[in-house]
Amino acid sequence: MLTHTRPSIPAPTRGPDPLAELRAARAFLLRLADRGRPALDQLILDVGALAAAEQLTGGDIPEELRGHVTPARVQAAVAGAAGDGEAAARCGARLLIPEDAQWPAAAALTGTVGLWVRGHAGLEILCAPSITLTGSTAASGYGAHVAADFGGELAAAGRTVISGAGFGVAAAVHRGVLAAHGAAVAVLGCGVDRAYPAAHENLLERIAQSGLVVSALPPGTTPGRHRMHGCARVLAGLGEATVVVEAAARCAAMRVAAAARDLGLPVMGVPGPVTSAASVGAHQLIRQGATLVTSGSDVLAALSERERLAADTAEAWGLTPQEL
Structure with missing residues (x-):
């Protein structure tokens, strides 16, 4: 059922794609991944992406998925995936999947079905x-x-800087990275072919010129509140640490921090004026154990200390840091 989509899903590199069949299967699965995610992740883990796609398109929908995935949704996903290649080609995007050599090695991305990516930077960033x-x-x-200072300082230190694409802190981060001629990665809560918010179309184009624009959602997908959790998970999973620069008690940034903690990644917070409601969330995270940082160098020092402690602990137990 997915055969006609196989040649049209762009691969990360040019030339014949040995993973074309698998890439098409994951493009289809991405169209089902915004709902019933844990059950779909488990199905892919149990049988593999290709077998999972064949099972679902064949009408064999596991009971734990039936509340979210109906035969009509499967048919819609097949039809949508068939057009994803053309939509991606129009904006210069390609589909990166876990089987690709360029897939990030971060264990936190385990379960991510795939990432649509556009931009002129090499995927190695x-x-x-x-x-x-x-x-x-x-x-x-x-x-x-x-935010601009942190972004510029970390970029100048050679770190890839990940942020969202919204107003406020995310926009300031990217502008700081661009000013430092660093590698910026913007994670979207919509299709990679869309500019959201629309006012950031030029900013996203600037990011794509020297960095990457990334989305775990299919091309053409519109923003939606129910998709924010998945976006937060990708934001947190792409970084080796998450820094909350400024956040109110209830805002999307707190979801990213929660996702990082769920993934076992370090969370850091920047203190602000005690009279500012915009810093309540960051202060709350610091009280809960997030590392207090006031500069990009603080972030790098905290990560170095964490790595040193992990190495010491591993040595004491006769393990490698990766085995901890």
Whole structure:
């Protein structure tokens, strides 16, 4: 059922694609992944992506998925995946999947079905040491200033800087990275072929010129509140640590911090004025154990200390740090 889509799903590299069949299967599965995610992840883990796609398109929908995946949704996903290649080609995007050599090695991305990517940077920047910076869309002047400083400093230190694409902190982070001529990665909560918010179309194009724009959602997907959890998971999973620059008590940045903690990744927070509602969330995270940082160098020092402690612990137990 997916045969006609196989040649049209763009691979990360040019030339014949030995993973064409698998790439088409994952493009289809991505169209089902925004709902019933844990059950779909488990099915893919149990039988593999290709077998999972064949099972679902053959009408054999596991009971634990039936509340989210209906035969009609499967047919819609097949039809949607058939057009994804053309939509991706129009914006220069390609589908990166876990079986690709360029897939980030981060264990936190386990379960991610695939990533649509566009931009002129080499995909190796997704595998390089990276930091996720997040914060409020309603950033104060202080928050925007600090976000740009952190982004520029980390980029100048050779780190890939990951952030969202919204107003406030994310926009300031990317502008700081671009000013430092660093590698910026913008994670979208919509299709990679869309500019959201629309006011950031030029900013996203600038990011794509020297970095990457990434989405775990199929081309053409519109933003939606129910998709925010998946976006937060990708944001957190791409970085080796998440830094919350400025956040109110309830904002999307707190979801990213929660995702990082769920994935076992370090969370750091930037303190702000105690009179500012925009810093309540960051202060809350610090009280809960997030590392307090005031500069990009603090972030790098905290990661170095974490790595040293892991190495010491591993040596004491006769293990490698990766085995801890």
